[in-house]
Amino acid sequence: SKSVTPLIAGNWKMNGLARESAAELTALVERMKAVAPAACDVLICPPATLVREMATLAEGSGVAIGGQDCHANESGAHTGDISAEMLKDAGATYCLVGHSERRTDHGESNDTVKAKAEAALRAGLIAVVCVGETLDEREQGRTLDVIAEQVTHSLPSGATAANTVVAYEPVWAIGTGKTPTPADVAEVHAHIRSTLAGKADASDAMRILYGGSVKGSNAAELMALENVNGGLVGGASLKAADFWPIVETG
Ligand code: PEP
Numbered sequence: 001s002k003s004v005t006p007l008i009a010g011n012w013k014m015n016g017l018a019r020e021s022a023a024e025l026t027a028l029v030e031r032m033k034a035v036a037p038a039a040c041d042v043l044i045c046p047p048a049t050l051v052r053e054m055a056t057l058a059e060g061s062g063v064a065i066g067g068q069d070c071h072a073n074e075s076g077a078h079t080g081d082i083s084a085e086m087l088k089d090a091g092a093t094y095c096l097v098g099h100s101e102r103r104t105d106h107g108e109s110n111d112t113v114k115a116k117a118e119a120a121l122r123a124g125l126i127a128v129v130c131v132g133e134t135l136d137e138r139e140q141g142r143t144l145d146v147i148a149e150q151v152t153h154s155l156p157s158g159a160t161a162a163n164t165v166v167a168y169e170p171v172w173a174i175g176t177g178k179t180p181t182p183a184d185v186a187e188v189h190a191h192i193r194s195t196l197a198g199k200a201d202a203s204d205a206m207r208i209l210y211g212g213s214v215k216g217s218n219a220a221e222l223m224a225l226e227n228v229n230g231g232l233v234g235g236a237s238l239k240a241a242d243f244w245p246i247v248e249t250g
Pocket residue numbers: 011169173174175176177211212213214232233234235236
């Protein structure tokens with residue numbers, strides 16, 4: 001559904017110290033202001049240490065700021081964790097949940113991801129729920145089943161097109177320079193769209209992002225695909241000069 005406003009999102013992961021990050025965000029904000037209003041929504045998810053400062057720098061520019069993860073609880077005895085309410089308080093309007101690096105490095109299950117997504121909604125954040133198959137699962141022909149299972153069990157209850165975004169990120173394509181063929185991306189996105197039907201309000205309008213080695217040279221082809229409503233970008237989001245050409249395809 002290309003009537004939906006696309007979302008081009010950058011995930012900085014565990015990268016960024018204050019000075020350089022402020023310079024890159026400022027460069028992005030300046031480009032955004034020059035084209036205002038932009039044709040797509042733009043989101044940067046910095047490390048939690050920089051959310052407040054990036055949100056202040058981005059204010060009024062059309063660049064939204066998001067967390068990369070949140071705890072399922074609002075507050076309490078969870079040393080080292082950060083709640084959705086804290087991210088909101090720091091100026092975030094979105095939060096990624098269930099990124100494959102969280103699922104792998106922190107053993108997050110679909111149930112965990114769902115609880116985090118529900119915490120994000122409760123705090124008034126838009127949840128970006130990440131799903132994706134491993135190389136093994138793809139080679140075994142299990143991709144569509146794995147994705148449907150993840151979408152079904154990770155989606156927050158009360159999901160709507162306004163409060164939830166799905167990001168399809170094949171694990172084997174993240175940070176590897178490899179991408180599925182456009183036909184493979186289109187197939188998975190169509191499958192996600194049909195899986196969402198009946199499980200989320202206004203599911204036809206829910207944004208489904210593609211992520212995994214998106215860069216300036218492949219973004220236009222990927223973003224043009226049916227049921228691809230934007231992208232989630234890791235490495236190529238760190239520098240405004242790399243990220244901007246991707247934003248322009250949204
Ligand atoms: C990501 O981590 O969400 C991602 C897609 O990374 P990269 O663009 O670097 O593959």
